[in-house]
Amino acid sequence: MYSFMNDYSEGAHKRILELLASTSLEQNNGYGEDKHTKQAKKYINNLLGPVEADIHLIPGGTQTNLLVISAFLRPHQCVIAADTGHINVHETGAIEATGHKVLAMPCIDGKLTPEVILQALKTHSDEHMVQPKMVYISNTTELGTIYSKAELIQLSKVCRERGLILYLDGARLASALTCKENDLTLSDLADLTDAFYIGGTKNGALLGEALVLTKEELKEDFRFLIKQRGALMAKGFILGIQFEALFEDDLYFTLGRHSNAMAKEIERALQELGVSFLAPPMTNQLFPILPIHLLKELEKEFTFSVQKEIDEKHSAIRFVTSWATTQESVAALCSFLKKTLT
């Protein structure tokens, strides 16, 4: 039975495992002050353009989110997010546990817009209400959509005008930056956001996210905060080695392209069958709307998740492809869909 449940089912790309093995008996400094981490940061920095960024390698995504958000807000400040945002729904109140409200705003296709942000500011005007100070967006979004460069420029503009920190959650950034519709680069992100992270866990690493801080005021004392939240790994070089492998050449993007290509084949099969989608299919997450009676059959051969009931007879489900998804499993799924849906 093949799983399209998520993009963290497999271990790590073999080049990562090989580098971990070949360097294993080296003695490295602890806490991320080692040569591999240094090298990984250099590789990433080369892709960020002229911006002087601080890069920190963090074990996981929820950790990165709670770290960044709690590091930069004063106690009375909140973060604006799409109501579908990961921090609003799927982090068990991790942000609130650090003392801050997530101001969830209704959104289309998982994306915040300048209008929605301005609306949040308008209704939070005095000291009886929390003060919006940060904007959280995800790319790809939780619905598999992406931000265009034009959209990100607009968001960045409104944030800078209104004194809001713009933070981008890049758990699936590889997929976002390598999909057909994308026109953003890492250098654009460094330019347009104040902080973002480059997800490793969902793109071929065992674990690890590379947090990029570009705004000067955000850099101070950040290692204290990493340590305090339990995110400063003793063997930080484990993260360094992995990002070194991902960025010493094009591997990071190659893996993203692969997961998108696998999703595209499934999408094509579904489009041909006239299936509609909960959100525009673009990246490695697809949300086709299927007849409920079919799901029982599908479950026998494939693993996936149900996203949302659409009506009594239809549900939107989620297929996720990854760096490790095989051509064979995609072919099997497409063939199953064609057989069953026609």
Place this chain on the structure above:
Amino acid sequence: MYSFMNDYSEGAHKRILELLASTSLEQNNGYGEDKHTKQAKKYINNLLGPVEADIHLIPGGTQTNLLVISAFLRPHQCVIAADTGHINVHETGAIEATGHKVLAMPCIDGKLTPEVILQALKTHSDEHMVQPKMVYISNTTELGTIYSKAELIQLSKVCRERGLILYLDGARLASALTCKENDLTLSDLADLTDAFYIGGTKNGALLGEALVLTKEELKEDFRFLIKQRGALMAKGFILGIQFEALFEDDLYFTLGRHSNAMAKEIERALQELGVSFLAPPMTNQLFPILPIHLLKELEKEFTFSVQKEIDEKHSAIRFVTSWATTQESVAALCSFLKKTLT
């Protein structure tokens, strides 16, 4: 230059790396609900005796500490610790960041005693002061000493009589349980404490600590808390695979014995040279008191840390050995010491 700086300089034992590689293309369930984690827990449970324990694999030690302490205390309650305790000094206020005071008590050789605990209870008697509700101990302690079974029985007794949760930080448990003076087993710990963790990071794993919860009231909803603190790894099976490798046979203890044996050789050399120690040498951390003028020389060939100034002419330094410390490097250190100190 060989480093005796700490026990997390190297990657992972080769059997761990091999298992990670050989299972890498398996598709496993996320968030620790996979077969490797299940198997690892089974192996560990077999060593715990009749106690029904919940086991959770957590990425790191500070995370485990802050998780356990904040999970079980109400807002007005505090945790008693030795003033040398890791949570008091070296976790950047991680416990306080979850809202709880660390009540640091002066201690000898890094060890809490029933008397010290009762003293803390006596001086915290009403609602104008925090309420002690948990006791935190480390084994090995931060000074490399260990608790004997008799001592742990006494601590356990006073905690149970006074309604205190007893939690043991086992970052270096492998070294503690395999040293010459030890008479404790994992089964004793399960019996005598309410929660403890079996450290992997400092005993041959890339990362990972196995938290054992034995007290029934502590088990409820613990996965919510792991997720909230950002400690529920998407690829939880990475931790499962490592503990599977460490516990499928005696590997975990073999590695602990090795690090102790390496330390013992250094200790012997120092004893022969008449060097005295800041705390009794027992496990893989040694704290010899050396003439300060010698340290400059030592630094040229070995890495170590300075623990404490003793007087104008002497400092206590720290040598740490590990699962990966080689016979050659120990021999080199001993020979250097003999040459220089005589």
Place this chain on the structure above:
Amino acid sequence: MYSFMNDYSEGAHKRILELLASTSLEQNNGYGEDKHTKQAKKYINNLLGPVEADIHLIPGGTQTNLLVISAFLRPHQCVIAADTGHINVHETGAIEATGHKVLAMPCIDGKLTPEVILQALKTHSDEHMVQPKMVYISNTTELGTIYSKAELIQLSKVCRERGLILYLDGARLASALTCKENDLTLSDLADLTDAFYIGGTKNGALLGEALVLTKEELKEDFRFLIKQRGALMAKGFILGIQFEALFEDDLYFTLGRHSNAMAKEIERALQELGVSFLAPPMTNQLFPILPIHLLKELEKEFTFSVQKEIDEKHSAIRFVTSWATTQESVAALCSFLKKTLT
């Protein structure tokens, strides 16, 4: 210019001031352990029926809310509230600052229903999401409506069946319990909720809310929590004296009836003029929908607040009456409204 802005514009009822003055040179124990507080609790307890309650006098409403909610929730648990609930909108993230998410649910007339609560439970089912553990309601609600006894029985039933703590914010409880439509008593509240508070600040006291804890598990160590949040007044007897004055006879309810009667006259005038309301007028807060062009005129003689834009030409405004509102000012407002709206 008369203010209908809120019900905390005036100081305190003269009987309260007189008792404060006549007892001022007594020496009383600090921190609420004085005879006046004891007497006030006795008076209140007599109205609670057979329930054995713990009563604590707290300086203010936001404090009481954050105290109660943070005292009884574990870190991963959240409180369900109407989206209009005071804790969701108007307490500057006070609840989140204690670490807990407010799960805001869309509601009609400011009131939670069993269906809405069950919906929240249904969509919060696993450890990736916060766990609902408490239900927060207000009576009167933030829209001036009240819960009937039948409604509260239903809410209580669903909470008890599903293990949820039911907490009622009674900032305006005097107005709720003395309005025409009400069929609840303090004894019913003690029976049907786990905790509620009897608001003093908005009903004739200088400050003070009487928190009633009826659920046994909620009582333990509560004074520690009051102290920790800065809510244990050194001169706690100041609160005791005020609640003694309010409850030694019917004064508390007399003041509530007065504020309702004043509102009723304004409501009658508005109804006669055919004005419609944002929410059914019942208690001392009225939300008439008025033509925007009229507001400029109204502002010249009366103070009030704008609640909500209804359409381009109409807004719902808020008039609040209080224990101190005079017949003359109500007559003046009614006469102004009649003159201007016809």
Place this chain on the structure above:
Amino acid sequence: MYSFMNDYSEGAHKRILELLASTSLEQNNGYGEDKHTKQAKKYINNLLGPVEADIHLIPGGTQTNLLVISAFLRPHQCVIAADTGHINVHETGAIEATGHKVLAMPCIDGKLTPEVILQALKTHSDEHMVQPKMVYISNTTELGTIYSKAELIQLSKVCRERGLILYLDGARLASALTCKENDLTLSDLADLTDAFYIGGTKNGALLGEALVLTKEELKEDFRFLIKQRGALMAKGFILGIQFEALFEDDLYFTLGRHSNAMAKEIERALQELGVSFLAPPMTNQLFPILPIHLLKELEKEFTFSVQKEIDEKHSAIRFVTSWATTQESVAALCSFLKKTLT
């Protein structure tokens, strides 16, 4: 039986009560935006010298402390305090509940010195430890001693040089500023500290502390924080009226002088009897060391607290006088002491 237990046994000075009564039927704006608060701030500001300060009236001392400390620290930062400091011992972990460690330093006579502060900085040097960022002192201290102007200048200097915020807890500031040994003024405090508060509760008010923020960076958004911690009183004018009464003339200082004078008489009697003190007697708290067998007798006629066991036969006790302490009660105490101790 007369109580020398504390300085918050009585209600309020009659001029405060009279002003509360005479203004009670005024309609005032809520939340401290009223004319009395404005007037009180003006009176206080006139005493602060050229400094432009923001003044906020807060209900209580623990609230003020937790507000100030949590408002200005980032999550990884801590506050240095004397080990006897109120925030370290007697606030039930209120500071830790906001996420910050209190770094308690051993001190003499309850007073911090530049040396002690520099010692704390020296031992907290990297990201594995909390970062000291604020210094908390009390004047009078918890042992009834005071800071001289020279001492405060030195503390201020070291704080400014090292980037530390200097905050002074003035719960008993009236007593400090009016004692014989004092050479500080409110204007000095405004000049030398970054924030301090002028205690009302312990000097004749029903409740209330006037927080003075002089450092520019500390002023922004402070009302948000007051609201969030539940310290923004709906009837803020209650505080305004009281500080108006205290500062419209010399009343605040007159009351402080009275409490010191009462203490001085008791001190004189004790000195004549050759009694020694735990800390130098200066203000309205005295800590005489008395034979334990005498305390039983003393308890029959007077209330006081036991501070510390000195040896098997002696304890230091605490006598506190206040604005309301009568000549008669002091005479009675002195006469009792003379009779019993000779």
